[in-house]
Amino acid sequence: MKRGASSFNIISAVLGLAFLYLPITILVIYSFNASRLVTIWGGWSLEWYRELLRDDAVLQAAWISLRVAVLSASAATVLGTLAAVALTRMGRFRGRLLFSGMVYAPLVIPEVITGLSLLLLFVALNADRGFWTIVIAHTTLTMCFVAVIVQSRLVSFDRSLEEAAMDLGCPPVKTFLTITLRLIAPAIAAGWMLAFSLSLDDLVIASFTTGPGATTLPIRIYSEVRLGVKPEINAVCTIMIAIVAVGTIAASLIAKSGTARRDRAALGAQV
Amino acid sequence: MADGGEAAQNNAANEQSPLVRFEAVTKRFGSVAAIESFSLDIAHGEFFALLGPSGCGKTTLLRMLAGFETPTEGRILLDREDIDAVQPHRRPVNMMFQNYALFPHLTVERNIGFGLRQENATRAEISERVTEMLALVRLQGFGRRRIDQLSGGQRQRVALARSLIKRPRVLLLDEPLAALDKKLRAETQFELMELQRRLGTTFVIVTHDQEEAMIVADRIAVMNHGRLMQVATPSEIYERPNSRWVADFIGEVTIVEGRISASGAMDSALGQLRVAGTSGAKSGGTVWLALRPEKIGMSGERPAGELNKVPGTISEIGYRGDISIYKVRLADRSLMKVALANVGVRGNARFKAGDLVWLSWPPDVGVVLDS
Numbered sequence: 276m277k278r279g280a281s282s283f284n285i286i287s288a289v290l291g292l293a294f295l296y297l298p299i300t301i302l303v304i305y306s307f308n309a310s311r312l313v314t315i316w317g318g319w320s321l322e323w324y325r326e327l328l329r330d331d332a333v334l335q336a337a338w339i340s341l342r343v344a345v346l347s348a349s350a351a352t353v354l355g356t357l358a359a360v361a362l363t364r365m366g367r368f369r370g371r372l373l374f375s376g377m378v379y380a381p382l383v384i385p386e387v388i389t390g391l392s393l394l395l396l397f398v399a400l401n402a403d404r405g406f407w408t409i410v411i412a413h414t415t416l417t418m419c420f421v422a423v424i425v426q427s428r429l430v431s432f433d434r435s436l437e438e439a440a441m442d443l444g445c446p447p448v449k450t451f452l453t454i455t456l457r458l459i460a461p462a463i464a465a466g467w468m469l470a471f472s473l474s475l476d477d478l479v480i481a482s483f484t485t486g487p488g489a490t491t492l493p494i495r496i497y498s499e500v501r502l503g504v505k506p507e508i509n510a511v512c513t514i515m516i517a518i519v520a521v522g523t524i525a526a527s528l529i530a531k532s533g534t535a536r537r538d539r540a541a542l543g544a545q546v
Numbered sequence: 547m548a549d550g551g552e553a554a555q556n557n558a559a560n561e562q563s564p565l566v567r568f569e570a571v572t573k574r575f576g577s578v579a580a581i582e583s584f585s586l587d588i589a590h591g592e593f594f595a596l597l598g599p600s601g602c603g604k605t606t607l608l609r610m611l612a613g614f615e616t617p618t619e620g621r622i623l624l625d626r627e628d629i630d631a632v633q634p635h636r637r638p639v640n641m642m643f644q645n646y647a648l649f650p651h652l653t654v655e656r657n658i659g660f661g662l663r664q665e666n667a668t669r670a671e672i673s674e675r676v677t678e679m680l681a682l683v684r685l686q687g688f689g690r691r692r693i694d695q696l697s698g699g700q701r702q703r704v705a706l707a708r709s710l711i712k713r714p715r716v717l718l719l720d721e722p723l724a725a726l727d728k729k730l731r732a733e734t735q736f737e738l739m740e741l742q743r744r745l746g747t748t749f750v751i752v753t754h755d756q757e758e759a760m761i762v763a764d765r766i767a768v769m770n771h772g773r774l775m776q777v778a779t780p781s782e783i784y785e786r787p788n789s790r791w792v793a794d795f796i797g798e799v800t801i802v803e804g805r806i807s808a809s810g811a812m813d814s815a816l817g818q819l820r821v822a823g824t825s826g827a828k829s830g831g832t833v834w835l836a837l838r839p840e841k842i843g844m845s846g847e848r849p850a851g852e853l854n855k856v857p858g859t860i861s862e863i864g865y866r867g868d869i870s871i872y873k874v875r876l877a878d879r880s881l882m883k884v885a886l887a888n889v890g891v892r893g894n895a896r897f898k899a900g901d902l903v904w905l906s907w908p909p910d911v912g913v914v915l916d917s
């Protein structure tokens with residue numbers, strides 16, 4: 276078979292990547308634009324980053340978004356991991372299919388519906404909407420993503436490793452913590468990163484569940500852009516892209532290093 | 547080893563009672579019985595093999611001993627105590643897993659020391675014992691390696707060291723050599739035997755390789771469909787199988803059907819054959835004579851002497867290097883297998899396909915079976 280890329284493949288790859296990344300690239304470049312007019316290039320400058328540091332409203336929103344993302348990602352990771360363990364380990368309990376369907380449903384339910392139903396719930400509970408309701412809503416949204424990632428790792432987990440640990444005198448709970456969790460840690464970390472990114476850029480659900488004094492960064496950006504695009508918004512977005520990109524790459528690297536080691540180990544066992 | 551003397555005393559005290567006893571154990575998975583009313587004793591210091599075809603329940607038996615499965619019925623005794631309620635991590639039994647189950651995130655040293663770390667042994671003690679174990683399995687200098695930096699044979703030895711470091715009362719080995727190539731497997735078999743003799747630990751090995759079981763074990767339990775077929779020493783299993791199934795499962799055999807007509811005589815399609823050991827068999831009932839191929843002689847002329855003699859034609863020759871297996875077509879159209887050592891050079895073999903030959907054997911080499 277012919278190896279290497281044909282010109283057709285190269286062109287498709289370039290077109291596909293351009294389609295994905297051209298808008299983002301333009302945004303990043305314009306965040307360094309010296310001109311105040313968004314569409315006119317006036318040379319390189321860090322002007323808008325300096326401007327950003329003086330914009331308390333945006334910084335405030337960024338700080339809220341970061342806290343929401345960290346808290347909801349952590350809660351979602353704990354809950355999602357527990358759900359994944361229950362789904363893979365509890366065997367065929369009654370209602371297992373229903374349970375797994377229910378865990379994954381939020382993956383496909385439109386965000387508008389999730390947001391609206393959470394809003395109705397908070398109203399019904401008479402809960403003060405604000406920071407904590409967003410955290411809860413984001414936990415609901417992201418835990419199923421964590422569950423999917425962790426479950427796919429648990430399915431291929433070699434249970435004889437747990438049995439070996441117990442056989443050598445390690446009690447069951449300690450085995451779960453030091454062997455099982457330790458070995459699926461890359462998947463859990465990847466799940467956390469994904470949950471963090473999802474929470475950071477969510478606009479829809481946050482809009483439904485937010486309250487006074489809890490404006491997240493996407494909400495802030497969206498409301499400002501409606502009044503006209505300010506160059507400093509480009510700067511904020513560039514920083515967010517950087518954070519999400521670093522998070523995603525880190526997550527995939529962690530997951531990959533885990534898989535690669537596992538593959539090497541499995542390969543060797545067959546020799 | 548510090549507590550070697552104490553262990554020896556313990557052994558002496560318990561010499562009479564078996565170390566492990568299965569009492570009418572049955573294990574069902576749903577409606578499928580993996581083990582059925584299985585009773586067996588394993589003595590102190592024995593190298594014991596569980597042998598049987600795939601799916602006959604060997605692994606299930608080991609897992610019940612290690613505590614990962616519980617018997618549906620019956621009891622398992624270790625040192626005369628029912629271990630049903632003892633959790634796996636509290637049993638003085640260690641297992642070497644079929645796929646080794648080494649921890650990929652730990653080094654060789656930490657894998658081997660894992661069992662001792664669970665007992666809160668001191669750092670010095672752990673490191674001393676790990677060094678001792680590394681020497682025992684000849685892996686000095688490999689302690690700092692990661693598991694994925696080892697060959698299959700080295701992993702096998704790490705797994706062995708890891709399961710021996712706690713000095714278990716019984717070491718369970720589930721097809722420990724299955725992943726090794728033939729040459730390495732043969733070497734490792736002798737190493738295992740030497741190790742077992744040196745440590746005096748009771749080894750229970752599971753295998754579906756009959757040759758391996760015969761080489762390493764003091765006694766073999768042959769199993770089929772979750773039932774015990776025969777327990778005996780390797781030579782007894784081979785020379786005195788108790789049923790057609792065992793005779794056929796272990797090595798090559800030719801089975802001749804017939805009836806006992808008088809003491810020491812059997813009527814068959816090959817005429818009247820002289821046999822030994824018919825005292826137990828009822829006169830008149832159907833019996834089977836099992837003949838091992840290497841115990842049958844083959845010659846061009848009718849041999850003289852007090853032998854059973856039948857004529858036939860060589861129909862097939864299976865060349866195996868050291869020996870050849872001849873399939874000889876007899877008067878009743880049945881085939882009898884004969885093994886002859888290839889003493890001469892190949893082209894010079896004495897017989898070729900189509901030759902008319904006489905097969906002969908003394909009365910006492912065949913085994914009369916009534917089941």
Ligand SMILES: Nc1ncnc2c1ncn2[C@@H]1O[C@H](COP(=O)(O)OP(=O)(O)OP(=O)(O)O)[C@@H](O)[C@H]1O
Pocket residue numbers: 575578579580598599600601602603604605606607754
């Ligand atoms: N957890 C289980 N659930 C259901 N059936 C099982 C389970 N474990 C084993 N079995 C069945 O019990 C029987 C015995 O299995 P076991 O693994 O003990 O066989 P084995 O003798 O070790 O075979 P092999 O030589 O192939 O390893 C098989 O029919 C198997 O399908």
Ligand SMILES: [Mg+2]
Pocket residue numbers: 604605606
């Ligand atoms: Mg097995």
